[in-house]
Amino acid sequence: MQASESHAWLRYPLLALAWLALWRLSALMQYAPHASLWFPPAGLTFAALLVIGWRAIPVLMICAVTVTFWVDRMYQSHASIHDLLLTGLVFGAVHCLSYGLGAGILRRIVRRRTMASLPAIITAFLVVVCLSSLCAALSGVQSLQVAGILDDQGATGLWLPWWIGDMAGTMVLAPLFLGLLSRGYPEITSWLGGLDFQGHAHPVGTYLSKLLLSVFLLSLVMLLAAHFKRQEIAFGVFFLIVPQMWIVYTESPFRSALSLAMFSTAMAIWMAALHLVEQALVYQFAICVIAASAYFGLAVPVLVASNKQLSEMAFNDSLTKVASKHHFFERSEHTLTDTRRYGLPASLILLDIDRFKDINDSFGHAVGDQALVRLAMTVKMQLRQSDVFGRFGGDEFMLLLPGTNLGHALSMAERLRRLLHDIAVPGTDRHLTASFGVVAIDPEETIMQAFKRADQLLLDAKRNGRNSIGSIEKTGS
Numbered sequence: 253m254q255a256s257e258s259h260a261w262l263r264y265p266l267l268a269l270a271w272l273a274l275w276r277l278s279a280l281m282q283y284a285p286h287a288s289l290w291f292p293p294a295g296l297t298f299a300a301l302l303v304i305g306w307r308a309i310p311v312l313m314i315c316a317v318t319v320t321f322w323v324d325r326m327y328q329s330h331a332s333i334h335d336l337l338l339t340g341l342v343f344g345a346v347h348c349l350s351y352g353l354g355a356g357i358l359r360r361i362v363r364r365r366t367m368a369s370l371p372a373i374i375t376a377f378l379v380v381v382c383l384s385s386l387c388a389a390l391s392g393v394q395s396l397q398v399a400g401i402l403d404d405q406g407a408t409g410l411w412l413p414w415w416i417g418d419m420a421g422t423m424v425l426a427p428l429f430l431g432l433l434s435r436g437y438p439e440i441t442s443w444l445g446g447l448d449f450q451g452h453a454h455p456v457g458t459y460l461s462k463l464l465l466s467v468f469l470l471s472l473v474m475l476l477a478a479h480f481k482r483q484e485i486a487f488g489v490f491f492l493i494v495p496q497m498w499i500v501y502t503e504s505p506f507r508s509a510l511s512l513a514m515f516s517t518a519m520a521i522w523m524a525a526l527h528l529v530e531q532a533l534v535y536q537f538a539i540c541v542i543a544a545s546a547y548f549g550l551a552v553p554v555l556v557a558s559n560k561q562l563s564e565m566a567f568n569d570s571l572t573k574v575a576s577k578h579h580f581f582e583r584s585e586h587t588l589t590d591t592r593r594y595g596l597p598a599s600l601i602l603l604d605i606d607r608f609k610d611i612n613d614s615f616g617h618a619v620g621d622q623a624l625v626r627l628a629m630t631v632k633m634q635l636r637q638s639d640v641f642g643r644f645g646g647d648e649f650m651l652l653l654p655g656t657n658l659g660h661a662l663s664m665a666e667r668l669r670r671l672l673h674d675i676a677v678p679g680t681d682r683h684l685t686a687s688f689g690v691v692a693i694d695p696e697e698t699i700m701q702a703f704k705r706a707d708q709l710l711l712d713a714k715r716n717g718r719n720s721i722g723s724i725e726k727t728g729s
């Protein structure tokens with residue numbers, strides 16, 4: 253994928269700087285040797301491999317070697333340069349391989365999905381992150397063990413916090429990095445399954461107050477857990493899903509991702525500052541559970557919007573925006589039931605454009621489409637709230653007029669006939685004409701039966717020279 257800016261090469265040193273800075277940050281917050289609450293560089297590795305692909309690997313390898321030397325200095329293991337180099341390369345290779353495989357699989361899945369399957373994309377992301385981080389943790393621990401930085405006992409206790417730490421880092425931060433990168437790599441937007449990572453609906457002050465509340469409640473739980481030294485209190489952190497969900501439902505996806513990152517950073521800082529080693533796994537799982545729930549929360553507005561779009565497509569004709577055939581007959585049945593309950597009359601008007609095929613053939617289908625839209629708009633302007641207007645198909649429309657007797661329906665049809673005659677086919681000097689079939693609906697009749705009678709009268713009007721109204725009154729049949 254290509255960055256939209258011309259200085260695309262800059263992404264490599266920036267990636268290295270960001271990765272090393274994140275590593276430093278997590279090292280600062282270690283609660284036990286080699287174990288921090290969450291491992292942010294894993295999130296960056298995953299996002300970089302997803303977006304930049306294999307070209308990110310050399311940079312990630314340099315970072316892996318660099319941090320291996322830092323680890324040696326931190327724990328004063330005094331390994332030889334040869335051993336450290338080898339360990340760094342092995343650690344880098346297994347780290348890149350684990351996340352590279354995961355990113356590759358996710359890329360394939362996302363490319364096959366559409367907007368409506370955002371929950372499937374989220375599920376795939378969560379499963380892939382879970383498995384990639386497990387591979388990265390097992391092979392990472394193994395590489396430290398082979399290099400002698402870690403003994404067997406240390407390795408046994410380390411793989412689980414390493415795994416959950418990597419998983420939390422990836423789960424929380426990879427979507428945030430993707431959101432940031434989507435500004436330079438527009439293609440990512442389509443991967444985000446309909447999520448708009450650019451827009452912000454509310455003022456920043458409102459967002460910050462929600463974020464502060466969430467961090468304040470988190471601090472309260474962690475301080476209480478530290479003070480009373482009770483793991484039960486630590487579980488209270490799971491309740492903080494509520495403020496996070498509030499942010500997810502009311503703020504933009506980008507702000508939601510940012511809030512998860514801030515929330516987990518605050519958790520890691522408190523964790524290290526208060527030395528809450530025994531409760532580490534509770535907090536690590538809480539980060540993962542809250543992040544996973546938040547992502548499904550993000551999918552809800554997208555699903556609601558696509559549901560709305562689908563029902564609009566089912567109810568309305570896509571071109572003219574009047575009721576579709578099916579929806580017209582359904583609504584008409586309900587309207588007729590109400591009309592009859594009050595003992596009111598009802599009428600049906602069918603109208604069909606004259607020689608519409610000629611318009612299409614002479615000026616093209618696009619002009620024909622515009623003529624249909626203009627006709628629909630003209631008719632709509634004449635309707636009452638209770639009238640039902642639909643498109644049967646092609647150039648044929650239908651109009652149910654509740655509370656209207658045949659005489660008034662005929663007047664309405666005549667008014668429409670004149671109005672349509674005044675419509676010029678867009679971009680041409682041709683005028684539209686239409687033929688009509690008008691019936692009063694009998695009290696025992698269904699809308700379909702009335703439709704058949706009106707259609708017959710419409711055919712009569714066509715046979716009688718078009719631009720006219722066929723009705724029982726007029727034809728006398």
Ligand SMILES: Nc1nc2c(ncn2[C@@H]2O[C@H](COP(=O)(O)OP(=O)(O)OP(=O)(O)O)[C@@H](O)[C@H]2O)c(=O)[nH]1
Nearest residue numbers: 604605606607608609610612617618620621646647
């Ligand atoms: N532009 C456009 N044309 C359509 C659409 N749906 C159907 N048509 C065309 O509308 C024309 C309908 O023709 P008919 O109703 O059979 O005949 P007509 O030319 O209107 O002649 P009469 O009805 O006998 O006056 C056909 O050429 C269809 O291809 C549409 O959505 N857009």
